[in-house]
Amino acid sequence: xxxxxxxxxxxxxxxxxxxxxxxxxxxxxxxxxxxxxxxxxxxxxxxxxxxxxxxxxxxxxxxxxxxxxxxxxxxxxxxxxxxxxxxxxxxxxxxxxxxxxxxxxxxxxxxxxxxxxxxxxxxxxxxxxxxxxxxxxxxxxxxxxxxxxxxxxxxxxxxxxxxxxxxxxxxxxxxxxxxxxxxxxxxxxxxxxxxxxxxxxxxxxxxxxxxxxxxxxxxxxxxxxxxxxxxxxxxxxxxxxxxxxxxxxxxxxxxxxxxxxxxxxxxxxxxxxxxxxxxxxxxxxxxxxxxxxxxxxxxx
Amino acid sequence: xxxxxxxxxxxxxxxxxxxxxxxxxxxxxxxxxxxxxxxxxxxxxxxxxxxxxxxxxxxxxxxxxxxxxxxxxxxxxxxxxxxxxxxxxxxxxxxxxxxxxxxxxxxxxxxxxxxxxxxxxxxxxxxxxxxxxxxxxxxxxxxxxxxxxxxxxxxxxxxxxxxxxxxxxxxxxxxxxxxxxxxxxxxxxxxxxxxxxxxxxxxxxxxxxxxxxxxxxxxxxxxxxxxxxxxxxxxxxxxxxxxxxxxxxxxxxxxxxxxxxxxxxxxxxxxxxxxxxxxxxxxxxxxxxxxxxxxxxxxxxxxxxxxxxxxxxxxxxxxxxxxxxxxxxxxxx
Amino acid sequence: xxxxxxxxxxxxxxxxxxxxxxxxxxxxxxxxxxxxxxxxxxxxxxxxxxxxxxxxxxxxxxxxxxxxxxxxxxxxxxxxxxxxxxxxxxxxxxxxxxxxxxxxxxxxxxxxxxxxxxxxxxxxxxxxxxxxxxxxxxxxxxxxxxxxxxxxxxxxxxxxxxxxxxxxxxxxxxxxxxxxxxxxxxxxxxxxxxxxxxxxxxxxxxxxxxxxxxxxxxxxxxxxxxxxxxxxxxxxxxxxxxxxxxxxxxxxxxxxxxxxxxxxxxxxxxxxxxxxxxxxxxxxxxxxxxxxxxxxxxxxxxxxxxxxxxxxx
Numbered sequence: 008x009x010x011x012x013x014x015x016x017x018x019x020x021x022x023x024x025x026x027x028x029x030x031x032x033x034x035x036x037x038x039x040x041x042x043x044x045x046x047x048x049x050x051x052x053x054x055x056x057x058x059x060x061x062x063x064x065x066x067x068x069x070x071x072x073x074x075x076x077x078x079x080x081x082x083x084x085x086x087x088x089x090x091x092x093x094x095x096x097x098x099x100x101x102x103x104x105x106x107x108x109x110x111x112x113x114x115x116x117x118x119x120x121x122x123x124x125x126x127x128x129x130x131x132x133x134x135x136x137x138x139x140x141x142x143x144x145x146x147x148x149x150x151x152x153x154x155x156x157x158x159x160x161x162x163x164x165x166x167x168x169x170x171x172x173x174x175x176x177x178x179x180x181x182x183x184x185x186x187x188x189x190x191x192x193x194x195x196x197x198x199x200x201x202x203x204x205x206x207x208x209x210x211x212x213x214x215x216x217x218x219x220x221x222x223x224x225x226x227x228x229x230x231x232x233x234x235x236x237x238x239x240x241x242x243x244x245x246x247x248x249x250x251x252x253x254x255x256x257x258x259x260x261x262x263x264x265x266x267x268x269x270x271x272x273x274x275x276x277x278x279x280x281x282x283x284x285x286x287x288x289x290x291x292x293x294x295x296x297x298x299x300x301x302x303x304x305x306x307x
Numbered sequence: 308x309x310x311x312x313x314x315x316x317x318x319x320x321x322x323x324x325x326x327x328x329x330x331x332x333x334x335x336x337x338x339x340x341x342x343x344x345x346x347x348x349x350x351x352x353x354x355x356x357x358x359x360x361x362x363x364x365x366x367x368x369x370x371x372x373x374x375x376x377x378x379x380x381x382x383x384x385x386x387x388x389x390x391x392x393x394x395x396x397x398x399x400x401x402x403x404x405x406x407x408x409x410x411x412x413x414x415x416x417x418x419x420x421x422x423x424x425x426x427x428x429x430x431x432x433x434x435x436x437x438x439x440x441x442x443x444x445x446x447x448x449x450x451x452x453x454x455x456x457x458x459x460x461x462x463x464x465x466x467x468x469x470x471x472x473x474x475x476x477x478x479x480x481x482x483x484x485x486x487x488x489x490x491x492x493x494x495x496x497x498x499x500x501x502x503x504x505x506x507x508x509x510x511x512x513x514x515x516x517x518x519x520x521x522x523x524x525x526x527x528x529x530x531x532x533x534x535x536x537x538x539x540x541x542x543x544x545x546x547x548x549x550x551x552x553x554x555x556x557x558x559x560x561x562x563x564x565x566x567x568x569x570x571x572x573x574x575x576x577x578x579x580x581x582x583x584x585x586x587x588x589x590x591x592x593x594x595x596x597x598x599x600x601x602x603x604x605x606x607x608x609x610x611x612x613x614x615x616x617x618x619x620x621x622x623x624x625x626x627x628x629x630x631x632x633x634x635x636x637x638x639x640x
Numbered sequence: 641x642x643x644x645x646x647x648x649x650x651x652x653x654x655x656x657x658x659x660x661x662x663x664x665x666x667x668x669x670x671x672x673x674x675x676x677x678x679x680x681x682x683x684x685x686x687x688x689x690x691x692x693x694x695x696x697x698x699x700x701x702x703x704x705x706x707x708x709x710x711x712x713x714x715x716x717x718x719x720x721x722x723x724x725x726x727x728x729x730x731x732x733x734x735x736x737x738x739x740x741x742x743x744x745x746x747x748x749x750x751x752x753x754x755x756x757x758x759x760x761x762x763x764x765x766x767x768x769x770x771x772x773x774x775x776x777x778x779x780x781x782x783x784x785x786x787x788x789x790x791x792x793x794x795x796x797x798x799x800x801x802x803x804x805x806x807x808x809x810x811x812x813x814x815x816x817x818x819x820x821x822x823x824x825x826x827x828x829x830x831x832x833x834x835x836x837x838x839x840x841x842x843x844x845x846x847x848x849x850x851x852x853x854x855x856x857x858x859x860x861x862x863x864x865x866x867x868x869x870x871x872x873x874x875x876x877x878x879x880x881x882x883x884x885x886x887x888x889x890x891x892x893x894x895x896x897x898x899x900x901x902x903x904x905x906x907x908x909x910x911x912x913x914x915x916x917x918x919x920x921x922x923x924x925x926x927x928x929x930x931x932x933x934x935x936x937x938x939x940x941x942x943x944x945x946x947x948x949x950x951x952x953x
Contacts, residue, residue, distance in 0.1 A: 118851070144854075159654055211559065211578065227656075239565060243576065286545050
């Protein structure tokens with residue numbers, strides 16, 4: 008059974024047109040109080056008026072600390088969370104205004120890789136089933152074709168396809184992350200949201216996975232929204248960078264520029280705080296860091 | 308005499324499938340007032356080493372070897388005696404302040420509890436000391452915050468409270484196991500600053516355990532690098548970063564994503580292929596051989612290399628450390 | 641159009657896969673471990689649970705096998721043999737009608753256990769359905785269903801069951817099962833709802849959502865299978881309650897009609913003569929207690945064995 012006709016954007020996107028345009032994105036979580044009747048007393052402004060663009064085959068790094076709203080932004084882009092306000096235009100269409108059916112079809116073009124390799128795979132499904140699920144859900148191919156696709160996908164991400172019938176718990180964090188990447192790749196999306204994809208992995212495995220993501224980007228023309236808190240990791244993956252703090256983007260620009268010549272105080276403080284494996288530099292930085300303490304007064 | 312001397316520490320875990328050699332012959336020493344960094348990836352045995360020193364290894368595990376703290380042997384001591392030493396002479400802080408603090412007790416209670424246990428104070432004295440401690444770790448409005456429960460504190464503040472509890476009795480040694488891993492980068496910097504501040508004020512020694520080379524670079528005077536339960540390199544911090552010898556240390560440093568530099572975006576990282584060995588049946592030869600770029604050069608995959616002093620104060624467990632490789636190449640020419 | 645793009649992708653996949661070649665050795669699996677086998681070993685280590693499981697099986701064996709092999713007719717009235725104390729010929733003695741209690745207790749056990757299991761299964765079905773729909777739907781549906789459940793919780797268990805029986809008018813196997821189910825499904829529903837709500841937060845559920853899976857796939861393929869552990873434990877937790885409930889109802893005279901008997905009605909038979917012939921009431925009571933204790937210990941052991949926290953190596 009061939010895949011259903013997709014009326015929206017088959018042709019390769021012209022490179023000068025943005026793939027994704029996010030404008031005025033807001034996600035507020037209500038804080039409720041009350042015993043019998045819940046009143047909304049206030050809101051947690053997880054994402055507070057965020058705007059950015061992503062072009063085909065490029066990586067936008069979204070960097071920030073915990074609570075900055077970066078993961079929430081990623082979920083809102085994919086409509087895994089319903090935005091409180093703002094628009095998310097993907098391939099020219101506003102996702103926030105789509106009906107269920109169109110949105111489902113649109114999901115083929117945008118996928119996600121999660122942070123936690125242990126929680127992102129259903130422990131009761133085999134590796135093969137997990138990677139085949141996207142194909143199954145969208146009725147692509149028949150059983151035989153799907154199996155072949157799954158085997159190739161696994162090979163492409165560096166996972167031995169012989170283990171297609173094993174369960175996730177039999178594999179290490181790095182291998183599970185590869186499975187997650189294979190799943191994200193299965194539908195040939197144009198955009199993949201990478202939500203802290205290497206944060207839970209050891210350094211030596213991190214490098215393997217980051218290299219894989221780079222390779223896949225070149226081989227399949229993928230655009231990434233790369234969300235992370237590790238500045239060095241973001242630097243190595245991103246063309247452009249947006250720095251988030253408390254729900255807002257405080258600085259955007261080409262990666263080189265933001266890192267070498269940060270404009271915003273928070274960005275400067277952030278860069279100054281990153282531990283670098285160079286003892287002399289670190290000790291010299293301590294003085295500079297003390298200067299920035301005021302900016303970073305911890306929220307009580 | 309060093310404050311802490313660890314000699315041939317081995318910790319075995321008996322599991323259904325056999326024995327896991329989590330710590331396999333680790334030796335090091337910590338001088339008074341100095342900081343030792345123990346760095347390695349998950350599963351290398353660094354946390355188990357810390358637990359073994361404190362006598363806190365969970366049940367299917369047993370530690371053997373020698374751990375001499377301030378002249379006293381700790382291995383094999385009764386738990387009651389160890390309890391006295393822990394908290395009073397050795398303080399320990401863990402990775403996740405969320406789970407280390409009891410959510411049902413106020414912060415004040417948790418601090419004073421430790422004080423009264425080890426220092427025999429009255430309630431009033433303990434309370435006063437608790438406020439002093441909170442101020443020492445830079446918690447604003449200390450007296451007011453004693454009555455708060457842990458959930459009202461942010462992650463960084465909880466870690467500071469943990470530190471306050473750990474230094475309450477003025478320990479000679481503080482063991483910090485991944486103290487900043489669960490914290491944001493900016494908060495992390497603050498906690499590390501605090502630790503070094505406290506260290507110089509109290510003349511405390513510190514062991515800081517981490518997987519983050521940057522943290523080690525910042526805080527440690529000396530470093531040991533652990534892999535698969537063994538120490539594979541040991542040196543002063545500056546020396547280690549300037550001239551790493553062991554192929555694993557080199558590879559680890561090379562695999563780190565760089566913040567600065569040209570061509571970072573489009574280059575590939577120097578990934579280390581493969582995975583650490585299974586500690587149930589560790590390889591008989593060098594444990595890093597399966598992933599090492601230089602393993603083919605000799606028999607190191609069969610014969611386990613010993614830890615040797617390649618330069619004064621710099622020890623490495625490898626048949627082909629960096630400086631010897633360079634010499635070999637020159638020699639060939 | 642879309643087909644072309646898909647084919648292009650497949651072609652790219654093939655090319656890239658071939659180019660990758662040997663790097664696929666990143667995939668050597670860890671220990672060939674099975675979650676179920678791990679759980680099995682953990683269960684085995686729990687001595688109390690193993691003893692309970694064996695005792696449970698012995699009870700089942702007794703209940704199934706005895707009526708087949710015994711030569712005694714459990715329904716024959718023979719007043720010459722009435723009220724005989726336990727002996728070799730009649731290990732549990734005889735009742736006021738001369739019927740052998742060894743066999744009657746076994747038969748009674750069959751009824752009690754059948755009712756017990758049937759009601760437990762029914763409770764599971766109702767509880768799982770109600771709880772999962774509530775937990776999965778969330779929002780006002782969840783609110784409404786839970787408030788209704790809260791109201792039901794207020795009703796006392798046994799009077800509720802009695803009321804249901806009264807409405808039916810007769811007491812037979814099915815009405816008893818329904819009555820017990822109706823009065824006991826609440827906890828299961830609530831626990832299932834909690835499970836579903838917790839599991840919903842897992843990334844793999846979000847992943848299914850991101851891929852475009854519809855709600856029924858998420859519920860039946862992702863959520864429910866991961867509640868299996870909880871369900872199994874709950875079966876053994878509900879069983880005692882149901883058996884005791886049936887026993888009590890029978891004891892107060894609302895049980896299965898004679899000459900069929902369950903342990904509860906056997907106990908009722910023994911009530912009138914317990915001062916002079918205590919064994920008639922003692923035997924079924926011990927049988928009930930035996931089963932209940934076994935079920936609880938098994939449930940305890942299963943819960944520890946299946947605890948997901950200890951599952952991760």
